[in-house]
Amino acid sequence: MSVEIVKEEKLSERLGKEIHRIKLKNQNNISVELLTYGGILLSIMTPDRNGKRENILLAYDQIEDYIENPYYLNANIGLTAGRIRDGEFIIDDVAYKVPVNNDINCLHGGPNGLHTKIWQIESFQATCEFEEIILKTHHMHLEDGFPGNIDIKAIYRLNNENTLEIIYRAETDRSCTLNLTNHNYYNLSGAALDEIGEQELFVNAAYYKAIDAHSLPVEELVSCRDSDFDFTKSSALQKALTKGLDHPFCIEHKVDESMPDVVYKDPKSGRVMSISTNQEAVVIYSNNGPFKTHRGICFETQGYPNQIYVLDAEDTYLSETRIKFDVEA
Template sequence: MQISEEHLSNNWKRFTLTNDRGMSVSALNFGGIITEVLVPDKNGVIENVVLGYERAEDYKDDPNFFGAIIGRIAGRIDGSNFSLKGKEYPLEANDGANHIHGGSNGFHTKVWKAHSFQTDSTVGVAFKYDSPDLEEGYPGNLYVTVTYQLNNRNQLTIDYQAHSDLDTPVALTNHTYFNLSGNLKRTIHNHLVSMNSSTYAELNEDLIPTGNRNTVTGTPFDFRKMRPLQEGICSEYKQNLLAKSGYDHYFLFDQKQEDAVVVQDLESGRIMRIHTDQPGMVMYTSNNLTNDHQLTGRQSAKYLGVCFETQGTPASLHHSGFPSIVLKANDPYSQQTSFSFETM
């Protein structure tokens, strides 16, 4: 296993973690952005399975949040405000009347302190950022560490650690777009997905949770048995149509299990297994991705990637029935998600 560091402009660095089986993960200290993940297909051909820009500078003002750490809160906050302990906290309205992904100067725009390391079984890089009180409107000084580690089982593990000196909502995630076809050869229509979820958060026309937890039974949202993403993308089901024909919804996991989500691409033979201790995730099928970005290997296109944003949901700030994302002062925030790659 090995680690390499490349110095870019603007004090940016690119770290590349490589294991003994040829898998590698590259990430920037800017936004903690994962720019490339190279894994083998069923014939041993090693290819990239995530979306990233051809030019590093294009990450600076990225409307798609490719590969980035999202915080303090991932997702949309209704009306760009929330109440905590009787006090109202206004936030930037950067998605119509609503707030999304921590604001326009959220964690995805920060140059994080970073250091690489190696253990007996992993290579990794730790990113640290101290978010001051009321940054982007959020209360409390929040001290965050996000660690990426790669082992020889072709498993990438992301650990999120944080603490605050005041009560504050926190819902961190990573916004990597996956495409298991390899080098973005095909869209994700034929990706097969299964997940341990029997309910999801219903959305309104602004993609804000209504507060209802809908059952997946009898709908294109039932992934308890493996099904292709195209069934929702091509569906006339109202919730799919609201999301611009696809998915941009929070799925609540029924219980913790070894593989919360399994993704397969039959043609390449790649399988990705996601394990997490988060209560759910947003699955987003890049419904808003336009065709005017130069990515590594090709031009961007709608449905070229799928995000699995394991996280708590900001719906809990306005609605009961969802796990709280409020972090108590001086309590530890500790969450983990791993992505394991294998072939059929």
Template sequence: MKILVLWMCVVLLVACTTGQKEDLTASGLKRSHFQTEVSGKKTDLFVLKNKNGMEVCVTNFGGRIVSVLVPDKEGMMRDVVLGFDSIQDYLRFPSDLGATIGRYANRINQGRFVLDGTEYQLPQNNYGHCLHGGPRGFQYRVFDGLQKNDRELQLTYLAKDGEEGFPGNLNCKVTMTLTDDNAIHIQYEADTDKPTIINMTNHSYFNLDGDPSKNNSDYLLTVDADYYTPVDSTFMTTGELAAVDGTPMDFRTPAAIGSRMNLDFEQLRNGHGFDHNWVLNTEEDITRSCAILESPATGIILDVYTNEPGIQVYSGNFLDGTLTGKKGIVYNFRAAVCLETDKYPDTPNKSDWPSAILRPGEKYNTQCIYKFSVRK
């Protein structure tokens, strides 16, 4: 009898241990830590995998990329984005980490814009401006998630007329596809029942060392752009398209990010580092790489592709060590780089810039590809 009881205990222990292993993603996340309810809607963790062992974990809370596991030059798998271990941490520490941003990514001056003769007032949540759709933008909403297979996830969300001050019921769909060439293909689609504005992007914080205790100063950055949009001390675009030639903003050939940071340049002071939009030369051609980020330490390279006219490069200037992320790692100053493909900031108030207006009967359709490789 004692032997039977002992055997049953062993079986139960093995079963529990096996269950725990199955619950862990390759990057070390527990799905159960992402399964709860927020505002009456269920949240979850979705896992995408390809034949190379690359893994991308996404939660439908804010349409956030939580982890991206890719091989370095030695074949070691590294998690190259910042994020949290649970939904509770995302709720406890409001941030844009990995999020799908909308209805309008980046800033709108004083939170105001005029569309078809009507002025709209949005929340002013950043130096008097509306940033990333307001304090209750898409990054804090629960999307409906549908995972068709190991490679593709669909996230849908209805932004109601008047939500955060924006006009029109906006039906949004974000499709994330992991390909066998180690690329995350993100497609944004939307339609509306009233004229509105829309500008969606992904706000992943990339640390290509897979070690957020290190900063990004050694990363090599390339941006295919002859011009950028300068900002004032409140991070608002001035309306000018300024040439990068002869300035620290010139990344047409690879340069270490840290090599530019201490230069005496007004735009670096205004942005507290890099927090600017570059005007891409790629002419909305999704087949042309618009930006490249590389870690010399790990050999990991990130190529960015988009059919958008601009890319916002943010060097993590406001990471200050107050956030503790996955695996208990503190996110210190400039621990990552964001590469956000989108329209230029404050486009609704700049009639000569590429339009962000969406009207009934039209289809919003934009794409971003994050493709990973290694330099051995």
């Protein structure tokens, strides 16, 4: 086994800096391909119940489309995932102002967020059990108004248990706000063949947060039970698509740590995805915009949007998400 790393010629030429394409694979015919630009995942190739391998991520038609990437397709997101009202927050009695790029909000770290960064390869390894790549980037103090000199690492590890781990670690030299996530758009039909309405979802959440006219979560928790967003038992997504999902679900404390936080499945292809995370919420977005509407779904494991999570200099930020791929007969 060996991690494949090649220069991505078209993006390197367009951006004027060297961009690499990285491929991880396991012994069970599953592979993950990503870019050092934005940490963007180009593909996750998994077999269906008949052994047919297809990409279960949405993708742009041209590689150059990932440069603009208005939908944050499959990218690393930060410094703050989701929206910050008015692009304003206070840490240690100091007021900060960051770019507003979505209605009244700073969205996903602003226009120059982690999705636009050219990440550096820190290390890679391939063993008999897994393949791994570690990318790193640095945020300079007050870059786009965000405080802290912050060193950020993104770790991608694919093992022979068919689990992809996405891990974010960060350290800062002063108090800052940090809330990172990954913005993968999944469709288990493969190649985004089908709308997601017939696909099924379970979420380990009894409550979610409603959103206001600016897509900001309100403080009151809403019961999932008997609502269009009730996925406490596995059920088809169709009922939620009329309103459209873009809501934080409050992940329940688990007695059984082996229980996943999210299970997403496609009865037609047999593909199943189980997600577990150490984060307190998962923002579920049913791709309500104009790009391949309802042909993808995002599970953004993170802290709540519009909430300032402070990382101090003596602490380490750690976000861990595990995604296991299975097939049902």
